[in-house]
Amino acid sequence: MTTIEETTPVPSPRDAGADGGPLLDVRDLHVEFHTREGVVKAVNGVNYSVAAGETLAVLGESGSGKSVTAQAIMGILDMPPGKIPQGEIRFRGQDMLAMSAEERRKIRGSRIAMIFQDALSSLNPVLTVGYQLGEMFRVHQGMSKKDAKAKAIELMDRVKIPAAAARVNDYPHQFSGGMRQRIMIAMALALEPELIIADEPTTALDVTVQAQVMDLLAELQREFNMGLILITHDLGVVADVADKIAVMYAGRIVEQAPVHELYKRPAHPYTRGLLDSIPRLDQKGQELYAIKGLPPNLLRVPSGCAFNPRCPKAQDICTTEIPRLFPVTEQDGTPVTGRTSACHFWKETIHG
Amino acid sequence: MGRYVARRLLQMIPVFIGTTLLIFLMVYALPGDPVRGLFGDKGASPAVLRSLRHEYGLDKPVLVQYWDYMRGMILHFDFGTQVASGRPVTDILGDAFPVTLRLAGMAFVFEAVLGIVLGIISGMRAGKAVDTVILVVTLLLISIPIFVLGYIFQTVFAFKLNLLDPSVSDATDYSQLLMPAIVLASVSLAYVARLTRTSVAENLRADYMRTAIAKGLPRRRVVGVHLMRNSLIPVVTFLGTDLGALMGGAIVTEGIFNIHGVGGTIYQAIIRREGTTLVGLVTILVLVYLFCSLIVDLLYAVLDPRIRYA
Known part of the structure; x- marks a missing residue:
C-alpha cells in the first residue's frame, strides 16, 4: 500500500494503477x-x-x-x-x-x-x-x-x-x-x-x-x-x-462531462431539467421548473430511452431505441474531451 | 444516577404497602381458618380455638392485624410465624430458598444461553428453513402448559429411556435438578429466543451495520460487537425481570418433581389458609422482585448510553 508520511507538507501525487490506468x-x-x-x-x-x-x-x-x-x-x-x-x-x-x-x-x-x-x-x-x-x-x-x-x-x-x-x-x-x-x-x-x-x-x-x-x-x-x-x-x-460529473438515470449514465462544461451547456434533456429546477434569485416570482412525472419503476423500465415519458423533446425513436453514449463534439465536429451524452438528440440539446 | 436510585427506592414503598395489603385482604377473604385447620376433621372445643386465635391475633379486625404485622416486620424484622410448625417464616424461607436458588439458577443459564444462541441463529437467517423450525419449536414450547411438558419429560427421559431420575430426592444434586430446570426454563427460553430473533433481524438492517462492514471489519467482529451490543438490550431486560420471577419459585414444576422450594412452601401455605405465612413469604419475594427490576433498569442505562437517568 502506498502511504504518505504525515509530515510531508505537499505530498507527491500517487502513481496510478499498475497498468498506468486510473485508480x-x-x-x-x-x-x-x-x-x-x-x-x-x-x-x-x-x-x-x-x-x-x-x-x-x-x-x-x-x-x-x-x-x-x-x-x-x-x-x-x-x-x-x-x-x-x-x-x-x-x-x-x-x-x-x-x-x-x-x-x-x-x-x-x-x-x-x-x-x-x-x-x-x-x-x-x-x-x-x-x-x-x-x-x-x-x-x-x-x-x-x-x-x-x-x-x-x-x-x-x-x-x-x-x-x-x-x-x-x-x-x-x-x-x-x-x-x-x-x-x-x-x-x-x-x-x-x-x-x-x-x-x-x-x-x-x-x-x-x-x-x-x-x-x-x-x-x-x-x-x-x-x-x-x-x-x-x-x-x-x-x-x-x-472535476467531472456523471449524471445517472434509471441505472444508466446519461451524460458525462467536466464540471463547468455541464453547467454551461448540458447535452441531455434530463441534465437540462435538473439545472432548470434549481431556484434562482433572478427568477424570483416565476414558477420554478420541475421535471414532469416520476422516476421509472425499475421493474418496468420504459422501452427505448428510459427518460422518454418525461422528456419534452421525445420523438418516436426515443421509445424504440436505447441511445448509446454518443461522444459530444463542437458544432464544427471537434471532439470535446470527456463529454458523452446518451440522447438521440444531443446535438439539438447542446447546440440548439 | 444516585438521585434516580433514591427515587426508585422511594417508589418501592407504596408498591410494597400495596402488595402486602392486597395479599392480606385476599387471604382474609378466603373461607376457612388456620386454627381450625390445625385440628383436622376432629375439631376442637370452641374455648381452645378462641384462645389459639387470640394467641395469633386472629380475633382482631383485619386492618389491625395488618398494622401489627407490618410493625413487627419493620421494627423487629419479624415476618410472622408459620402456624402449622410454629417456626418463623424467615426460617422456613431459609430452608426453601437455597433449593429454589439452585433450580432458578440452572433454569436461568439454560434460558439465557440456549435462548440467545437460538435467537441469533434464527435472526441471522430470518425467512430460511432454520428460522422457521426455531419459530415453530418455540411457539410449541410457549403453547404447551408446563405441567404437560413436565410429565412428557418424566415419561420420556425417566421411564422410557432411564436417563434421569423422575423426581428429586436430593436437592443439592445438580444432575437431579437438570430435568426440572429444563422444564422450568422452556417457556422463557422460547420467549428469549423470539425476542433475540426479532432484535437481531431488525438490527441486521441498521445503517451502522453497513458502516461496520464498510470499515472492513471481519464478520466475527461485525456480529459479535456491533450487532450483539445493540440486539441484546431488550433481551437483557427480559432476562432480568424473568430472574426475579424465577426466584419466586415454580409452584407447578416443584410439585411435579417433588422439590421443596419456595413454590412448594407457598402452595402449602395457601392450602392451610395460613395468611401470615403467605404474607411473609410473598413480602420477601416482592422485595426480591423489586430489587431485580431496579438492577435491570440500571443495567439498561449501562447497555444503552442514550438512556440517562437524572
Whole structure:
C-alpha cells in the first residue's frame, strides 16, 4: 500500500494503477435485485473512472442507481437479493469482483473507504466514537487499544472537532449533526485510503455546516491526493468541488462531462431539467421548473430511452431505441474531451 | 444516577404497602381458618380455638392485624410465624430458598444461553428453513402448559429411556435438578429466543451495520460487537425481570418433581389458609422482585448510553 508520511507538507501525487490506468475503473457494471415481484435492474451497464486526486460527482434522483453502484464498488451490497451478473470493477488494475471475500474485506476501509449520508444512524449508537474510530487501527493494523485511542484523538483533531481528547469517550448522539459527519469523515480517512466514496455526505446537514463539511473533505482530499466519488443530488455542492460529473438515470449514465462544461451547456434533456429546477434569485416570482412525472419503476423500465415519458423533446425513436453514449463534439465536429451524452438528440440539446 | 436510585427506592414503598395489603385482604377473604385447620376433621372445643386465635391475633379486625404485622416486620424484622410448625417464616424461607436458588439458577443459564444462541441463529437467517423450525419449536414450547411438558419429560427421559431420575430426592444434586430446570426454563427460553430473533433481524438492517462492514471489519467482529451490543438490550431486560420471577419459585414444576422450594412452601401455605405465612413469604419475594427490576433498569442505562437517568 502506498502511504504518505504525515509530515510531508505537499505530498507527491500517487502513481496510478499498475497498468498506468486510473485508480478506479468501473466497466459495464450491472446490478440486479431478485425480489418477489421480479428482477429489479438497478444498474445497467455503468462505466466510469476516477484518477488519484480527482473528484467525480455522480448525480441523479433517488433510485437512479448511484448509491447501488457505490455499494457494489465497496462490496457491501446485500447478496442475495443483489446480484452482479456482469461487469468489472478495476481498482489499480485488479478486478475486485474476482477477488476473494477476505481480499475485499482488507481493501474495505483501508484502501477504499465510504462516508454515509446519515451519520447518526450510520454510527453505532452504543459504542463511543473513540472506540469506533480506533477500531480501524485495531483491525487493519493490529494496534493496541491504547494506541488506537490516541490515534482516534489525533483523527478527531484533524477533522477539527474541538476538545477532541475530552470528547473521545462520548457517544454519537452527544455530538451535533456537523460534528457527527466529521467523525464519519475521520473514520473514512483513518487509514489514508486511496479512494473515498461519499454518499450524499451533506444531505442531512444545514447549509452552513454543509459548506464546512465539503471544504474539509476537499481539503483532506488534496492533502492525501485521494480519488473521490461524490454521490449527490445537490447540484450546488457539486459545482465547487467536482472535476467531472456523471449524471445517472434509471441505472444508466446519461451524460458525462467536466464540471463547468455541464453547467454551461448540458447535452441531455434530463441534465437540462435538473439545472432548470434549481431556484434562482433572478427568477424570483416565476414558477420554478420541475421535471414532469416520476422516476421509472425499475421493474418496468420504459422501452427505448428510459427518460422518454418525461422528456419534452421525445420523438418516436426515443421509445424504440436505447441511445448509446454518443461522444459530444463542437458544432464544427471537434471532439470535446470527456463529454458523452446518451440522447438521440444531443446535438439539438447542446447546440440548439 | 444516585438521585434516580433514591427515587426508585422511594417508589418501592407504596408498591410494597400495596402488595402486602392486597395479599392480606385476599387471604382474609378466603373461607376457612388456620386454627381450625390445625385440628383436622376432629375439631376442637370452641374455648381452645378462641384462645389459639387470640394467641395469633386472629380475633382482631383485619386492618389491625395488618398494622401489627407490618410493625413487627419493620421494627423487629419479624415476618410472622408459620402456624402449622410454629417456626418463623424467615426460617422456613431459609430452608426453601437455597433449593429454589439452585433450580432458578440452572433454569436461568439454560434460558439465557440456549435462548440467545437460538435467537441469533434464527435472526441471522430470518425467512430460511432454520428460522422457521426455531419459530415453530418455540411457539410449541410457549403453547404447551408446563405441567404437560413436565410429565412428557418424566415419561420420556425417566421411564422410557432411564436417563434421569423422575423426581428429586436430593436437592443439592445438580444432575437431579437438570430435568426440572429444563422444564422450568422452556417457556422463557422460547420467549428469549423470539425476542433475540426479532432484535437481531431488525438490527441486521441498521445503517451502522453497513458502516461496520464498510470499515472492513471481519464478520466475527461485525456480529459479535456491533450487532450483539445493540440486539441484546431488550433481551437483557427480559432476562432480568424473568430472574426475579424465577426466584419466586415454580409452584407447578416443584410439585411435579417433588422439590421443596419456595413454590412448594407457598402452595402449602395457601392450602392451610395460613395468611401470615403467605404474607411473609410473598413480602420477601416482592422485595426480591423489586430489587431485580431496579438492577435491570440500571443495567439498561449501562447497555444503552442514550438512556440517562437524572
